[in-house]
Amino acid sequence: MKQVVQNYKSGELALLDVPVPGCGPGGVLVRSAYSLISTGTELMKVSEAGMSMLGKARSRPDQVAKVVQSVAVNGVPATYRKVMGKLDSYTPLGYSLCGVVEQVGAGIDDVAVGDLVACAGNEHALHAELNWVPKNLYAPVPDGLAPRHAAFGTVGSIALQGVRQGEPRLGEVALVVGLGLIGQLVVQLLAASGVRVVGADPDPVRCELAGRLGAAACGDPASAAVERAVAELTGGHGVDQVYLAAGGGSNQPVELAARLARDRGRVVDIGKCRLDLPWNAYYEKELDVRFSRSYGPGRYDPEYELEGRDYPIGYVRWTERRNLACFLDLVARGSVDVEPLVSHVADFDDAVETYRSLEDGGLKAVAVLFRYPEHVVEAEAPAVAVPEVRLSGGRATAPGRAAGTPVRLAFVGAGNYATSMLLPHLAQRDGVELSTVVTTTALSAANAGRKFGFAQATTDIDAVLDDKSVDAVFVVTRHSSHAELTRRALLAGKAVFVEKPLALTEDELASVLAAVEESGNDRLQVGFNRRFAPLLREAKQRFGARSGPASLRYLVNAGRLAPGSWYLRQGTEGSRFAGEGGHFIDTASWLLDADPVSVYAVAPAGNEDLQVVLRYPDGSTATVSYVTTGAPGFPKETLDLVADGKVLRLDDFVRAAVYDGRRRRWVGSRLPKARDKGQSSELAAFVKAVRTGGPMPVPLESLVATTAATLAVRAGLAGGAPVTLAGSR
Numbered sequence: 001m002k003q004v005v006q007n008y009k010s011g012e013l014a015l016l017d018v019p020v021p022g023c024g025p026g027g028v029l030v031r032s033a034y035s036l037i038s039t040g041t042e043l044m045k046v047s048e049a050g051m052s053m054l055g056k057a058r059s060r061p062d063q064v065a066k067v068v069q070s071v072a073v074n075g076v077p078a079t080y081r082k083v084m085g086k087l088d089s090y091t092p093l094g095y096s097l098c099g100v101v102e103q104v105g106a107g108i109d110d111v112a113v114g115d116l117v118a119c120a121g122n123e124h125a126l127h128a129e130l131n132w133v134p135k136n137l138y139a140p141v142p143d144g145l146a147p148r149h150a151a152f153g154t155v156g157s158i159a160l161q162g163v164r165q166g167e168p169r170l171g172e173v174a175l176v177v178g179l180g181l182i183g184q185l186v187v188q189l190l191a192a193s194g195v196r197v198v199g200a201d202p203d204p205v206r207c208e209l210a211g212r213l214g215a216a217a218c219g220d221p222a223s224a225a226v227e228r229a230v231a232e233l234t235g236g237h238g239v240d241q242v243y244l245a246a247g248g249g250s251n252q253p254v255e256l257a258a259r260l261a262r263d264r265g266r267v268v269d270i271g272k273c274r275l276d277l278p279w280n281a282y283y284e285k286e287l288d289v290r291f292s293r294s295y296g297p298g299r300y301d302p303e304y305e306l307e308g309r310d311y312p313i314g315y316v317r318w319t320e321r322r323n324l325a326c327f328l329d330l331v332a333r334g335s336v337d338v339e340p341l342v343s344h345v346a347d348f349d350d351a352v353e354t355y356r357s358l359e360d361g362g363l364k365a366v367a368v369l370f371r372y373p374e375h376v377v378e379a380e381a382p383a384v385a386v387p388e389v390r391l392s393g394g395r396a397t398a399p400g401r402a403a404g405t406p407v408r409l410a411f412v413g414a415g416n417y418a419t420s421m422l423l424p425h426l427a428q429r430d431g432v433e434l435s436t437v438v439t440t441t442a443l444s445a446a447n448a449g450r451k452f453g454f455a456q457a458t459t460d461i462d463a464v465l466d467d468k469s470v471d472a473v474f475v476v477t478r479h480s481s482h483a484e485l486t487r488r489a490l491l492a493g494k495a496v497f498v499e500k501p502l503a504l505t506e507d508e509l510a511s512v513l514a515a516v517e518e519s520g521n522d523r524l525q526v527g528f529n530r531r532f533a534p535l536l537r538e539a540k541q542r543f544g545a546r547s548g549p550a551s552l553r554y555l556v557n558a559g560r561l562a563p564g565s566w567y568l569r570q571g572t573e574g575s576r577f578a579g580e581g582g583h584f585i586d587t588a589s590w591l592l593d594a595d596p597v598s599v600y601a602v603a604p605a606g607n608e609d610l611q612v613v614l615r616y617p618d619g620s621t622a623t624v625s626y627v628t629t630g631a632p633g634f635p636k637e638t639l640d641l642v643a644d645g646k647v648l649r650l651d652d653f654v655r656a657a658v659y660d661g662r663r664r665r666w667v668g669s670r671l672p673k674a675r676d677k678g679q680s681s682e683l684a685a686f687v688k689a690v691r692t693g694g695p696m697p698v699p700l701e702s703l704v705a706t707t708a709a710t711l712a713v714r715a716g717l718a719g720g721a722p723v724t725l726a727g728s729r
Helices: 041-049 053-059 061-074 076-087 153-166 181-192 204-212 225-234 252-260 279-285 320-332 348-359 416-427 442-452 461-465 479-491 506-519 534-543 576-592 679-692 700-719
Strands: 002-007 013-017 027-037 090-092 096-104 116-120 130-134 138-140 173-177 196-200 217-219 239-244 261-269 288-291 342-347 367-371 383-385 407-412 432-438 456-458 472-475 495-498 524-526 551-557 598-602 610-615 621-627 637-643 646-651 655-660 663-666 723-726
Touching (some): 013 348, 096 153, 116 153, 116 320, 138 320, 153 239, 153 288, 173 181, 204 217, 252 261, 252 279, 342 348, 348 367, 383 700, 407 461, 407 679, 472 679, 479 506, 524 700, 700 723
Parallel strands (some): 196 217, 261 288, 342 367, 407 432, 407 472
Antiparallel strands (some): 002 013, 002 090, 027 096, 027 367, 116 138, 637 646, 646 655, 655 663
């Protein structure tokens, strides 16, 4: 088998052929699927190996002290031979991976051959195709957690143990110094614990990433921004905890901790930074300085790590293994998101080149993964089911409204989008009566009722669902509530208009369709308004029918979100693309007159930019480039459709043209029009369907296919491979 090794004397890195380890008792033999490069610890070791002997000595004074002691006991010649022999040997790299159990040793009964496990330890979770891992250094991977995410288990345990040492409490404020891999995880763990976090790092890219992952504020520790943020969040008292996740020889982190911690605050050292404590500052505040020892209790105890002797949970709640299992569970439940940390995935055969690129700065990364040749099949060929639409008793025509009777609408939610993009089109529409508005606070309901003329305003959703005079319910709440509110409204027999997304998970989508099947009510519309835009509809008509496959490119210049936006709460509200990506997938599918059969998604490191490639039954492809790092002055949406010697061009819904041979035909006129993304036409079509009882504007099967394709983007990012939309038409 192959393993990454390093010669500490010469600095040589190699991918070496070594014997396969045996599967001894008390452990399992694991075939690696993904292993994680610790860009802090491992690169420090690689860098030290490239130093001169004097440089090595300066960087490791602890080892120099051992050499001096050995000289005193054994003499210079013997010590020299011992040291040179040790230096001139290959040493392993790596300590965090995920893989499949290939053999089970005697005494192991908690996993079986074929199980997926996360593994820890700088002697047992190496960058190697096979590793023998003792019982207390592995943990089963929860169902549904991608192997590449489970590979973060060890570094996640390090961050988790550091947070435990800080003893954070709900509502406190913490400072995280150093926003590398461990720091980014600490930020998320603290945010998940209800702690407000300020991050400090000189790298603006890392600060921006930490902001997206839950930090309330971030900045360069040398600037005044961090101090201002701490003062604002703590009322000038200082932070409750400081987590030192930085490395290097600077004493700035401990000095910053002393300056910004509150009286009797806690300072936790997780990284390996210089610790020359300024005595007066630490004494005057009586700061509690704590160290976090790696993955947790059990570390460096051979009886625990090698012999499998666990500590009783009543005495030691969180051990190495229990920390590892806890972190995997947090990632599986979405409380911690490691995908944005993945800067690069390299094939294991390219390991040496990857290390060299990291060392010389050619590859700038927070986290890098090695992908092994025979890794988990499920990760290479993931699939997302497109549920079949079933109706009890078959599809039936809904009853229409009597002549002259208005369509009575209720709104659940009256936030910015509802009040700016939907209600203005409905408030003055003939034949529409705004019956009831439901919001979470009494005043917002009253404001919406007054502004748009609702007959009633309430905070009780049941008042709408039980009102038989209400014909249709608009669900315009935060993303996490869409599926459940839609399900309840369908079961109540209402027509439903739900803003995108319809669902954030496959289970949520299945629950909506279960309500359709149970009730026989398929009167559902999702707010995919682009297909109703007049300019785009005319352009599609002028483009005409296709005879061959098409290529479509859709550039979405989404821009950055304001700090504090609820769109950033990915743990509860889903990713930003999950929230609005359905718009663009639906538009592409409508233009191509089909539903996608597979999705491939990739994301560059350090931001939310996405490239999503959709493949269609006739061989057509659509690429959605969803970017947040573009210039704000550039148009938000541009689209090109190419097929049969023709090109359809759309510029941000203000201008469109169709190119046919040498001719360019402007749609409407060449002068820019007022931007119309189709909301008014979409609402008119929905109200007409409710009034007449006719078909809904978009077939339910299409809404389901678009939602499944949007969900597949996350699965594709996790698996690093195209996702098949199983059951797609």
